[in-house]
Structures are given as structure tokens and as C-alpha cells.
Amino acid sequence: MSVLVPPQPAAVYVSRRSRLSRALAGEPAIFFAGDLVPRNYAANTYPYRAHSHFLYFTGVHWPGAVLLGSGDGWEIFAAPPAPDDPLWIGPSATWDELQAATGVRKIRPLGELRTALDSLRGVATLPAVHPRTRARQASLLGRPWGAHDEAESGTVALAGKDAELAEAVISLRLQHDAPALELLRQSAEGARAGHLAGMAATRPGRRESDVRAAIEAEFAARGMTPAYGSIVTVHGEVLHNEHSHHPLRAGDLLLADCGADCHGWASDVTRTWPVSGAWSPTQRALYDLVLQANQDATAMVRPGVRYRDIHLRASLTLARGLVDLGIFRGDPEGLVERGAHALFFPHGVGHLLGLDVHDMEDLGDRAGYAPGRARSRQFGTCYLRLDRDLAPGMLVTIEPGLYLVPAILGDRALCGPFEADLDRERLAAYADVRGIRIEDDVLCTEAGPDVLTAAIPRDADAVAALVGAPRDAD
């Protein structure tokens, strides 16, 4: 793979490495970019993306590369270009160019890494993501992580210097610097273009995959990729629906949860719209309720606010609305306290967003949960991925939703405690809704919330007007 210079000036990466060095008080650290991953044989690989920590401190997608250093002395170790690279992969940036563009002291052949490590009294590291890289990391550094640990996020055990490194990286990446925000805004702009194209491509008789294609084409045209598996479905009640083969029918709502990866930085946006361009009264009622929850939650994004309280605020808005509609009976505060809202809103209101769409989830809950805080055991809130006090520069998603999930509403254990609170007859009138979610990317600033995805319409009438609309070529 040819390696391109990073998208931003060397000073960006120099500054990040130097802030890290200060936090580590001069202790050395090592980051692995990760390897190319074969799709069906060695030469047919998945699109390469460097691991996020490596990317944060270097800006380059460089398969197999390793960043090692401390203080101002950072070096990249990489495989030298193969003799026939110019034929097959064309002219790459030279090592001199890459050295200048990343601002590292030197770029050295990977073969010298062993000796460089031997000269140190130990080095802090974080678990590599790709299994092959992790195996190499284990043999180089003697770290005890098993080959399968990454499957259990939330349980990554780090000790000593590694734990200190994790805390230092998290504290840097939690509050985005200006260059990060520049790319995050570009990513949000890609998401805007995608969602508008998706709305325009929607009409009865087409398939989910037609809309997904229209959305992802806008990403691709900008040199971006999907930041995660796009969800484009009339079965919004399936939270991580992976298939897009269903036909679009006039009475359906289409839920699109699609974000772009822009030079490694993610957006994460959900909009829901009626396939026909017209809401039924029941669809409109629940949609407006989700929008209210989105707005109530977004308005709370400011420094010092505990994120779990935003989750509970969205839950309360939803519970109150469901009481107003007669689907729930009783006191909204009490319903939320007992977790009744989770029958219709069974996930968290959002998560960290940055290089990763669930930012730093490779470190389990270390990034999302402040020290001393742990996941709730209550159904629904147990899925909340973030419980920190917000600070300026933190970017979070705000993504309340309402879903009629047969697997929940037909589950006695889940519904039993709330059966008396639930008017199933009233609920039956809303059977033309399967799932609605409205998700924005919200930056915490001293002045309050800055919605990076504000340009993507969310008002019910505005959204409906865009469905199936003819579009000028941009």
C-alpha cells in the first residue's frame, strides 16, 4: 500500500506527541498502526485504516508501522518499500517526506525496532486492535493480553505504565483540539450530503439498498468511507440492522444511521423519514416526541453536566410524552426511575465521538466512564456507553429513539414489572411505527452545545419535504 502524507501540518502531530510526553513525564510509549487484514486471501485486503491512537499522533495510514518515543524524541519504524512498489502501487511519499510531514525525529526500518526497545527500561503500550498485530506486540513486548481479549470490550485489563498511558491518551483525546474539530466538521458535512441524498433517493418501490447506495456514494465522492456499517432500514426496531434488502413501502418509516470517516475522523448521524414523504398522525406524534427528547438532551450539553443526567433527561421527555399519548399511565419521573422508558428506548442516549465512532472503545469503558463510575444494571441504562462530566471540546452523540421491538414487548420478564403502567390497546394504534431515532453530533463548548450536524434537517415537515425531491447535481 502506498503511504500518503498526513492531511494536516506536522505541527499538529508534534504538539499532540509533546502533550503526551509531558503527561508521561518522559516515560517512553509505543503505538502500533496495525496490519493489512486479508479479506479472502493475502493480496485482497480490507480497506486499510490505521489504529486510532497511532493515527492521532502521526496522521498516517501506514500498515505495519510503529511509533516509539518519549519527550521530543519520537521515531516511526516501518517496512522499507519493496523493489517493485513503484510498478504496482506507484510513487509513495518518500521517508524524507513522511518524516517532515509527521515531524518525527527519524523514520527507521522495522528491523531496528528490537534493538531500540532493548535500549529502554520498558515501554508503555495499549492493546493493538488487529489480531496479527497484537500477536507481534505480545512477542515484542511480552504483554500478557490474550489473542481474543479485544472481543470483550469493557474488560481490557491494563496495569502499571500501560494504565498510565491509557489515562494520558484518554485525557488528550477526550477534548478535541482545533485540528481534530476541523476534520470532524468535514466528516459531519459528508454526513449531511449523504443524508440529503438518501432522502432524495427514497420512494416507494425502491429498496433499502438504493438509499444506502445514494448515501454512501456521497461519502465516496468526497474520498470518505462509512465510519461504521451503515444502517438503512425500514426495520428501525432492529438497532444494529445490517441488511438492506427490504423493499420500501408507502406506509414505512426509513431509519438511516450513517456517518462518514474523513481522514480517520467519524461522524455518526441518524435521521428517520417517511418513505412516502408523508407522516401518518401516529408516526408524526412519536417522531415529534423523539425530536423533543433530542432537543431537550442537546440543550443540556455544556461543561460540568454529567452525561448520564442527559440520558435520564431524554428518557424523561420520552416517558412524559408516552404518558401524554396514553401509552404509559402514571408519573413520568417514577416510570424513568423504575426503567419503564427502556421498553421503548432500550439504548443509551449517546457516546463519545472522535476518531472512532464509539471513541476509544478499544479501551473498554475506561474512556466512557469516569473513574469510580460503572455501568448501571438496569435494562436500557446498562447500554449507556458514556458517564463522564462534560468538558469543553468533548464531542458526543445525542440519539434518543423510540422503538416497538417485539423481542422486548413480548418478553414477560422485561415487561412484567410495567404491565400495569402500559396501555397495550393504546399502543396498538402506533403499530405503523417500528423504530425512530434522531441522532446528532454535539460539541460541548463553554457557550453550550454546538451541533456539528445542525445543517441536516430534523424538523418533521422539513424532512418530509426532502423525501424523493429532485436534486441539482452539486
Add this chain to the structure above:
Amino acid sequence: MSVLVPPQPAAVYVSRRSRLSRALAGEPAIFFAGDLVPRNYAANTYPYRAHSHFLYFTGVHWPGAVLLGSGDGWEIFAAPPAPDDPLWIGPSATWDELQAATGVRKIRPLGELRTALDSLRGVATLPAVHPRTRARQASLLGRPWGAHDEAESGTVALAGKDAELAEAVISLRLQHDAPALELLRQSAEGARAGHLAGMAATRPGRRESDVRAAIEAEFAARGMTPAYGSIVTVHGEVLHNEHSHHPLRAGDLLLADCGADCHGWASDVTRTWPVSGAWSPTQRALYDLVLQANQDATAMVRPGVRYRDIHLRASLTLARGLVDLGIFRGDPEGLVERGAHALFFPHGVGHLLGLDVHDMEDLGDRAGYAPGRARSRQFGTCYLRLDRDLAPGMLVTIEPGLYLVPAILGDRALCGPFEADLDRERLAAYADVRGIRIEDDVLCTEAGPDVLTAAIPRDADAVAALVGAPRDAD
């Protein structure tokens, strides 16, 4: 991930397993589907695709699943669904449905695999593709493959029963059955739609990525994915160009090498067209020459013909044309014998095509090279991936090209032996060509070549007329 039933009737897979069983004379074999691969953390994975051997015999993309059996007694071992799967991934096919749709005797929990293996006196297997799966395979079966072997295709060492299994699988997959051809034709139809959309989306001022987006959107709309990293570039001289950020300028040729993955089956198509919709005389001359080579090579596809001879035939057409144009001097046969053509045509004329775009390349050259045949050492022909005698049902690509590669034409070691044969002054007149390739998917039948991609225009005038053309929505 939810698991869907296979796209074709159970009888397709039953028949393939039973043909395999006969070839193995009742010896048991085991195939691994492979695992989900994390992109940047455990829950954000690359789009899953089962490994091709598993897919051939089951039709299902089932992460972590294992097919084990012999004779008529084949079973799939898989992880039981998680309790909260219905919430997150929605209703999957049930094990009963999957058992019926794949025709296996039984589907059993993965936990029972160890015991099932212990009851056998050994089992034949092929190296798994994904590193994590390979590690699991090694610990289950005690196979000595290292974790990094898959990086060196061409050198996969298999012994004893494993080698017999490889030969049996290769002999089945080399000659496609009717159900395979049905999906391969659908994949070729996806490629047709993509390339036509790409031609229509081309105009000066746009970027390569706009055209790539248009092509891949046609795949996505059909529920297909790119079968390999799409190459869409005005730098066709870079054979495996991975980047699509260049602007399209009026004098450029655009080379698009894009194929679809349809239920795991690949197409692989290249077309080259002028960005402006008009060929310069020099571009047209070289284009027509490549087309002639494509047609000469395609015409040779019939049972019993040695594929290397097709490669040499294409090389001869190109050499003859280059002599006619005055770029080479001398005798075309002699030039090809000495390898002079490879200065402009430095790759093989094609390869096997099937589930994999380089079919069965996970087994190195075992599938591509008949026993007793090995790669040439001559520059150019050393890159030929196929040297078998063709047989009915074999699907190959025919993809001659002409490239002006600075890394070759400026290399003294490569050009030295041919400097006297080369008229560099004449060559300089063709500087507005960087790379041209015309690639089709050609099925070998008793009646001769059946070009699956025949519906994608390749005549110079026809192609030019499609560039930037307005298109009806399909």
C-alpha cells in the same frame, strides 16, 4: 451478526459436499468460515465475508462457524445466538431453517466441536484466512502453519491429507457448476451497471472519486459490494492504484478496474475511457491495439488451450502493434521471446475468477499452476497467475494492457537489453497515454469463449459515446 439463509437451494451445497466426499473417499474434512475482524475496536468490524471454501460448501456468511464432515454426514458448528441478539441484530434465520437451507445433517454448538474432532482419526483442512481463525484452527487441529504464512501466497506448504483436500477442492472449484455461473453472471451484470454509471459520471473537473462513487453505488443498490479495492484512476500506469483523489482533466484517460461481489461470487472488469469523451489519435492507436490483444486472447479460450499461450498471444499482438507504430523495431516474435513486451505490458494476461477475484489464491499457486508447472523468471511473465490447460467451466479474466510506467522505462536494468529495439523518440509522441487496460471475464465452454462481460462496451467509439452521457434512472 444475523445470519441469512444461503441464496440458492440446499441441493446446490449438498451436491458440492457430496462430490467432495467422493473425491476424498470418505476421509473427513473441516472448513472454517472465519471471524469478524475489528476495524478500530471489537464492535466496529469490517463487513463480514465468509471464507470462500466454507462459502462454496454452505452458502452462508456465518462468523465463527465451522463445517465438519465426510460422506453424507456434514455438520455445521456455530456459536448459539446471544440472549440480546433479537434486540440488537433482529430476527436471524433459526438453526432449523439454516439446517434445512444448507442441507447439513445438523447444526451444533461450537462447544461440541472438540469432542466431535476427538472421535475422528484426524481430519483434513486448509489454512484459514483470518489470523484469529488460523490461531484457533492451529490449536484445535495442531497444524503447524505460522500466524504469518498467509502473507506469502505461493508458498503455502500443505502435506498429506491437507494436500489431498486442497487438490480435491481445487478440482471442484476450477470448473464452475451451473449455480455458480448463475451468480457469476449476476455479478457481471452488476459490473456492467457500475461501469456504465462510471462512464456517465465522467467529465472534466470532477474527481476520480466521483466516478468511483457512481460505480460502487450501482453495486450497493444491488446489495453487492466491491469484490476488491476498486481502481479508478487517471494514473492507469500504477497497476494497483489505491487512491482516487486526482482531478479529471480533459486530456486524461480514466482507467476503471471494478468488479462486484454477488453473494460471494466475483466479477473483475476493466474499461478505459477518455475523460473528455474524445480520444486523441495517439490514445486511440494504443487503445485499439489493446482491444485487438483482448480479442485475440479471448478467441483462444477453449478447452485444452494452455493459458500461458494466451498470455503469449496477447503479448505478441501488442508487440506487433508496437512495431507497426514504430515504438519497437524488429521482429515481434523475437521481441516477445526476449520479454521486450513486458516493458509496456508488465503483468499477466489474467487469472482464475470465481468466489475469489484471484480464485483460490489463498492456496498460493496450487490452483493457478498445473502440477509440474511453475512461474517463469522473466520480468512480466513472472507475474502470470495462471498456467493451466483450460477446461469447460473454467472462468478466467482476459486483461491485456499497455502502460507507460516511469519506474520501468527509466530502469536501466529492465530496459538495457531492449534499448536498441526501442524508439524513444517515437514513444515520446504517446506521452498522453499513461495506462490502458481492457479486461473481460471469459468462460471456457466446449463451443469456445463465452464472455460474461460482453454487455459492457469496449469498442473505442461506443465507449467514448457513453462518457458524460445523461442516463435514465434504471
